[in-house]
Amino acid sequence: xxxxxxxxxxxxxxxxxxxxxxxxxxxxxxxxxxxxxxxxxxxxxxxxxxxxxxxxxxxxxxxxxxxxxxxxxxxxxxxxxxxxxxxxxxxxxxxxxxxxxxxxxxxxxxxxxxxxxxxxxxxxxxxxxxxxxxxxxxxxxxxxxxxxxxxxxxxxxxxxxxxxxxxxxxxxxxxxxxxxxxxxxxxxxxxxxxxxxxxxxxxxxxxxxxxxxxxxxxxxxxxxxxxxxxxxxxxxxxxx
Amino acid sequence: xxxxxxxxxxxxxxxxxxxxxxxxxxxxxxxxxxxxxxxxxxxxxxxxxxxxxxxxxxxxxxxxxxxxxxxxxxxxxxxxxxxxxxxxxxxxxxxxxxxxxxxxxxxxxxxxxxxxxxxxxxxxxxxxxxxxxxxxxxxxxxxxxxxxxxxxxxxxxxxxxxxxxxxxxxxxxxxxxxxxxxxxxxxxxxxxxxxxxxxxxxxxxxxxxxxxxxxxxxxxxxxxxxxxxxxxxxxxxxxxxxxxxxxxxxxxxxxxxxxxxxxxxxxxxxxxxxxxxxxxxxxxxxxxxxxxxxxxxxxxxxxxxxxxxxxxxxxxxxxxxxxxxxxxxxxxxxxxxxxxxxxxxxxxxxxxxxxxxxxxxxxxxxxxxxxxxxxxxxxxxxxxxxxxxxxxxxxxxxxxxxxxxxxxxxx
Numbered sequence: 001x002x003x004x005x006x007x008x009x010x011x012x013x014x015x016x017x018x019x020x021x022x023x024x025x026x027x028x029x030x031x032x033x034x035x036x037x038x039x040x041x042x043x044x045x046x047x048x049x050x051x052x053x054x055x056x057x058x059x060x061x062x063x064x065x066x067x068x069x070x071x072x073x074x075x076x077x078x079x080x081x082x083x084x085x086x087x088x089x090x091x092x093x094x095x096x097x098x099x100x101x102x103x104x105x106x107x108x109x110x111x112x113x114x115x116x117x118x119x120x121x122x123x124x125x126x127x128x129x130x131x132x133x134x135x136x137x138x139x140x141x142x143x144x145x146x147x148x149x150x151x152x153x154x155x156x157x158x159x160x161x162x163x164x165x166x167x168x169x170x171x172x173x174x175x176x177x178x179x180x181x182x183x184x185x186x187x188x189x190x191x192x193x194x195x196x197x198x199x200x201x202x203x204x205x206x207x208x209x210x211x212x213x214x215x216x217x218x219x220x221x222x223x224x225x226x227x228x229x230x231x232x233x234x235x236x237x238x239x240x
Numbered sequence: 241x242x243x244x245x246x247x248x249x250x251x252x253x254x255x256x257x258x259x260x261x262x263x264x265x266x267x268x269x270x271x272x273x274x275x276x277x278x279x280x281x282x283x284x285x286x287x288x289x290x291x292x293x294x295x296x297x298x299x300x301x302x303x304x305x306x307x308x309x310x311x312x313x314x315x316x317x318x319x320x321x322x323x324x325x326x327x328x329x330x331x332x333x334x335x336x337x338x339x340x341x342x343x344x345x346x347x348x349x350x351x352x353x354x355x356x357x358x359x360x361x362x363x364x365x366x367x368x369x370x371x372x373x374x375x376x377x378x379x380x381x382x383x384x385x386x387x388x389x390x391x392x393x394x395x396x397x398x399x400x401x402x403x404x405x406x407x408x409x410x411x412x413x414x415x416x417x418x419x420x421x422x423x424x425x426x427x428x429x430x431x432x433x434x435x436x437x438x439x440x441x442x443x444x445x446x447x448x449x450x451x452x453x454x455x456x457x458x459x460x461x462x463x464x465x466x467x468x469x470x471x472x473x474x475x476x477x478x479x480x481x482x483x484x485x486x487x488x489x490x491x492x493x494x495x496x497x498x499x500x501x502x503x504x505x506x507x508x509x510x511x512x513x514x515x516x517x518x519x520x521x522x523x524x525x526x527x528x529x530x531x532x533x534x535x536x537x538x539x540x541x542x543x544x545x546x547x548x549x550x551x552x553x554x555x556x557x558x559x560x561x562x563x564x565x566x567x568x569x570x571x572x573x574x575x576x577x578x579x580x581x582x583x584x585x586x587x588x589x590x591x592x593x594x595x596x597x598x599x600x601x602x603x604x605x606x607x608x609x610x611x612x613x614x615x616x617x618x619x620x621x622x623x624x625x626x627x628x629x630x631x632x633x634x635x636x637x638x639x640x641x642x643x644x645x646x647x648x649x650x651x
Binding site: 091 | 252253267551553555561644
């Protein structure tokens with residue numbers, strides 16, 4: 001079976017200024033449907049940068065190949081050649097930022113419905129029911145009419161995750177989805193992420209410092225060491 | 241996974257962007273209000289000045305221009321004007337109407353309502369003739385001898401109406417005798433409204449007034465006599481240009497002929513100069529305001545985009561393209577500019593009452609106050625709104641992918 005996500009020769013310039021800039025070398029990696037991968041490593045090692053590249057928010061260095069096989073009958077999308085990656089984020093790729101992923105002028109409900117509008121699914125009862133299920137799972141049902149200012153930090157984090165989960169994704173990326181959450185909520189978040197991988201076949205990649213939690217949720221672990229991503233299991237392809 | 245066409249998602253993205261823009265305007269209502277007031281403060285001055293110029297000055301200028309008296313060139317002092325001179329002056333293209341008048345000493349005589357002991361009044365006698373613009377609409381047939389048209393003020397004080405007679409009390413004093421008095425009746429055939437001619441005046445035919453002069457100067461023994469006009473020499477004349485704007489040309493030609501003149505249109509000249517001055521000032525204010533507006537609109541949108549770059553980054557994350565993102569500030573620019581224009585229009589509406597009161601106070605007759613032409617005003621507003629939209633669209637170009645990813649991390 002063709003992997004959903006395939007990475008070859010991925011090198012990314014990471015860091016914010018010239019002094020701190022380094023090249024993150026991912027090498028080769030292939031993830032099949034339902035794969036769950038947790039990228040770990042010390043702060044500043046390039047975890048977020050890697051997720052941004054995979055989300056199409058940042059361009060890799062020349063020579064990289066990142067393909068996304070969305071349809072078995074069609075050639076895969078070469079992410080490095082997509083001019084408007086936002087279109088991919090409307091349906092295929094979900095991305096949950098590290099912090100503050102909630103717009104201040106929307107209620108939590110409006111925020112989580114926005115991806116459905118963009119995906120053309122706002123009128124779908126099935127999609128709304130599915131979203132309602134995530135609201136229950138993430139304990140947000142009673143907070144959906146609140147705006148950002150009225151939400152706690154943990155609630156904001158879960159609203160952002162719920163927005164990322166709103167549409168069935170081919171690839172779901174979450175940057176430190178459990179940071180700042182209490183143990184119960186962190187576990188619920190990992191359950192939700194692992195759930196979409198198992199039940200819907202999404203490839204889920206998270207950046208995290210909580211390796212134990214990731215292991216308990218049956219995520220494969222990949223660690224960035226010396227600016228190089230290495231899988232804990234000695235494989236280049238991760239099955240579900 | 242369901243496929244949705246790019247066209248559908250593009251439409252959904254634009255609609256979502258508009259909804260976000262509205263939500264943000266309401267959420268940030270204080271800043272929205274400040275932005276609208278700032279834009280209105282820049283749009284309002286040229287709109288207000290334009291309204292003032294049109295409402296005040298143009299209405300005055302039009303009022304003065306349609307006042308027949310402002311077409312008159314007043315002959316100062318006394319001259320020797322023959323019938324031949326009058327024919328020549330009447331043939332000038334600058335002349336619309338001319339009627340001869342005798343020396344000023346015959347022009348004011350005592351008058352009283354005939355057959356009554358009513359109030360006697362010093363009536364200022366002027367000549368008139370067929371085609372007199374002052375009489376237009378009030379006297380449709382030539383004035384016969386010993387007929388008069390009184391001004392409303394004179395008619396009221398003498399307590400006479402059309403069909404009544406006025407007794408003119410003429411007096412002359414021979415050198416070796418006591419004063420001799422004669423009464424000449426004049427039939428009132430018309431009453432001029434005050435706005436056509438003010439003061440206590442009576443208009444008579446030149447021949448009638450010439451007869452009075454002959455009697456007063458002892459050249460005749462019959463005050464009711466009608467001496468021939470053709471041989472008469474006159475001391476003055478009442479002369480009008482065809483329009484107010486031509487009065488200066490008539491004045492210049494009369495001056496060139498040796499007449500000392502005074503123009504009734506001085507105030508029109510002043511108003512017209514004021515209008516030209518205001519028009520120039522309007523242009524300067526318009527240019528300054530337009531420049532300031534464009535800079536402010538772009539700055540406001542740029543600052544708004546910079547301030548909200550994290551929000552834009554989040555919108556991009558959920559799948560809104562750059563085109564979708566551009567709709568957000570463009571729509572906000574349109575709404576804010578449109579509201580600023582509406583405030584300016586409201587200001588004009590509020591001003592209309594006081595402006596009308598001021599203008600009516602200066603008008604010779606109550607008139608409709610000129611309003612600015614709505615079409616250029618609306619065109620100006622549309623341009624302003626388009627600039628508001630353009631400013632928003634331009635501001636979004638500052639959001640490069642690097643800026644968005646930095647904003648996303650809250651750097």
